[in-house]
Amino acid sequence: xxxxxxxxxxxxxxxxxxxxxxxxTTHGVLKLEDFKGSWLVLFSHPADFTPVCTTEFIAxxxxxxxxxxxxxxxxxxxxDSVSSHIAWARNVEEKTGVKIxxxxxxxxxxxxxxxxxxxxxxxxxxxxxxxxxxxxxxQVIRTILYYPLTTGRNMDEILRIIDAxxxxxxxxxxxxxxxxxxxxxVVPPPNTxxxxxERLKQGYECTDWYLCKKKL
Amino acid sequence: xxxxxPDGKPTESGTKMLRALQAxxxxxxxxxxxxxxxxxxxxxxxxxxxxAGLASQKGDKYELSPKGGEVLGASST
Numbered sequence: 001x002x003x004x005x006x007x008x009x010x011x012x013x014x015x016x017x018x019x020x021x022x023x024x025t026t027h028g029v030l031k032l033e034d035f036k037g038s039w040l041v042l043f044s045h046p047a048d049f050t051p052v053c054t055t056e057f058i059a060x061x062x063x064x065x066x067x068x069x070x071x072x073x074x075x076x077x078x079x080d081s082v083s084s085h086i087a088w089a090r091n092v093e094e095k096t097g098v099k100i101x102x103x104x105x106x107x108x109x110x111x112x113x114x115x116x117x118x119x120x121x122x123x124x125x126x127x128x129x130x131x132x133x134x135x136x137x138x139q140v141i142r143t144i145l146y147y148p149l150t151t152g153r154n155m156d157e158i159l160r161i162i163d164a165x166x167x168x169x170x171x172x173x174x175x176x177x178x179x180x181x182x183x184x185x186v187v188p189p190p191n192t193x194x195x196x197x198e199r200l201k202q203g204y205e206c207t208d209w210y211l212c213k214k215k216l
Numbered sequence: 217x218x219x220x221x222p223d224g225k226p227t228e229s230g231t232k233m234l235r236a237l238q239a240x241x242x243x244x245x246x247x248x249x250x251x252x253x254x255x256x257x258x259x260x261x262x263x264x265x266x267x268a269g270l271a272s273q274k275g276d277k278y279e280l281s282p283k284g285g286e287v288l289g290a291s292s293t
Contacts, residue, residue, distance in 0.1 A: 027260070034255075
């Protein structure tokens with residue numbers, strides 16, 4: 001019971017600084033600060049040489065060029081050894097032709113997994129669930145996604161969230177449900193009655209004073 | 217070790233970083249550009265090269281150490 005409590009004691013939250021780490025990876029020892037200035041997608045998978053994880057690694061590798069265009073680095077993690085990660089990455093390349101271009105943390109002592117709340121004992125006491133942490137260039141956590149062991153992640157959604165975050169940061173707007181790049185964005189709601197009245201005269205597409213959209 | 221092999225020789229990426237240092241490129245950002253490597257790899261690699269005595273850090277920049285010069289010379293012969 002104590003072990004379960006320890007493994008669930010820290011859950012990072014959106015808007016907080018990402019927990020710092022120094023970890024052994026397939027690209028050498030990396031620290032969180034090595035990624036400063038870039039966006040970072042830190043994701044965990046349950047285990048090497050497992051079917052759903054293999055499909056995910058292929059999919060992450062396939063979106064890697066799109067992420068690079070957006071200034072985003074990828075960093076995988078599981079509670080496996082570097083040797084296991086290397087063997088698995090080589091096996092994926094040999095069997096599918098897909099080269100894994102990003103580093104993978106070998107978190108055998110679970111230091112990073114526990115700092116990021118990646119182990120959910122209700123799913124597994126030893127493996128990490130499918131977490132995605134989107135961390136901005138200032139190393140603040142901007143999005144957290146958790147998927148169960150049995151559900152592979154949706155790469156389109158990860159790209160969509162990054163596009164949305166970068167768009168909102170750049171333009172001080174918000175994005176509506178199912179937003180895609182090129183769609184209209186939501187103008188922040190007014191804070192005063194005067195601003196609400198002015199808002200309706202500003203040429204936005206308004207459903208009412210609190211819901212106005214515009215083209216970027 | 218990503219930049220230095222177990223036999224003590226620099227790896228391909230380690231050699232690229234040492235060559236950039238030899239050319240007088242000193243900041244991690246410039247080295248990443250010169251060597252065509254991701255910035256996170258360069259930051260980590262420079263730390264490793266400095267720990268091995270092949271580079272030295274001066275503020276935000278790095279320089280090739282005499283030992284780094286020797287290793288680079290040996291690896292290109």
